[in-house]
Amino acid sequence: MIAENLKQILQTIEEARSDALMARDQVTLIAVSKTKPVEAVEEALQAGQRVFGENRVQEAQSKFPALKEAFPDLELHLIGPLQSNKTKEAVALFDVIHSVDRPKLVSALAAEMDKQQRFPRCLIQVNTGEEEQKAGVLPKDLPALLALCAESGLGIEGLMCIPPVDEEPSLHFSFLYKLAQDNGIEKLSMGMSGDYELAVRFGADYVRVGSSIFGARDYT
Ligand SMILES: *Cc1c(COP(=O)(O)O)cnc(C)c1O
Numbered sequence: 001m002i003a004e005n006l007k008q009i010l011q012t013i014e015e016a017r018s019d020a021l022m023a024r025d026q027v028t029l030i031a032v033s034k035t036k037p038v039e040a041v042e043e044a045l046q047a048g049q050r051v052f053g054e055n056r057v058q059e060a061q062s063k064f065p066a067l068k069e070a071f072p073d074l075e076l077h078l079i080g081p082l083q084s085n086k087t088k089e090a091v092a093l094f095d096v097i098h099s100v101d102r103p104k105l106v107s108a109l110a111a112e113m114d115k116q117q118r119f120p121r122c123l124i125q126v127n128t129g130e131e132e133q134k135a136g137v138l139p140k141d142l143p144a145l146l147a148l149c150a151e152s153g154l155g156i157e158g159l160m161c162i163p164p165v166d167e168e169p170s171l172h173f174s175f176l177y178k179l180a181q182d183n184g185i186e187k188l189s190m191g192m193s194g195d196y197e198l199a200v201r202f203g204a205d206y207v208r209v210g211s212s213i214f215g216a217r218d219y220t
Contacts, residue, residue: 003047020201032210055080129164158187173202
């Protein structure tokens with residue numbers, strides 16, 4: 001089941017990619033395994049999937065260290081909000097962090113990477129819908145946060161967004177694309193189960209797909 005889902009999604013991505021003008025040459029599918037058991041991740045690994053996403057540090061710690069030893073080419077992405085007091089664990093475990101969104105976190109991550117001499121790639125999460133309850137830097141505050149990252153030696157490879165549920169996602173995807181261009185940022189993390197095909201058409205480098213691979217979740 002998981003193998004079949006992966007195959008179909010990869011095919012959809014490839015079709016959208018080869019069809020759309022704005023699409024990238026290469027798109028990475030992040031299999032979001034939050035709330036799902038290790039067995040589900042193993043099934044995906046058996047099917048050849050190597051890139052996974054989790055939204056909680058603690059849950060990832062309980063699932064991935066052994067898998068990373070067994071599969072040295074496994075790449076683990078943190079896609080959920082990161083508390084400053086969890087930066088040590090996050091830097092030690094994750095290969096990519098998509099949720100950098102405030103000055104305190106930038107300082108904490110830079111210090112922790114220096115200490116561990118381990119350098120996960122980082123993306124800045126942008127709250128493109130300016131939703132009060134949602135994580136991410138406001139678009140108007142992005143340039144200042146990027147300047148701080150540069151000053152702190154924290155390399156930023158891309159921008160990430162989660163469009164508001166009740167809005168047309170393409171507006172947010174194209175907005176994120178423009179923000180990246182305006183700020184000289186290369187990569188885009190956007191698109192989930194409901195809209196990853198659209199995100200690929202709008203230039204996503206990373207799509208983050210959970211339920212379409214692993215099935216519906218009981219909780220988020
Ligand atoms: C859970 C989650 C996803 C995957 O969501 P699905 O709709 O199940 O594909 C993607 N991105 C983030 C940030 C998530 O928390």
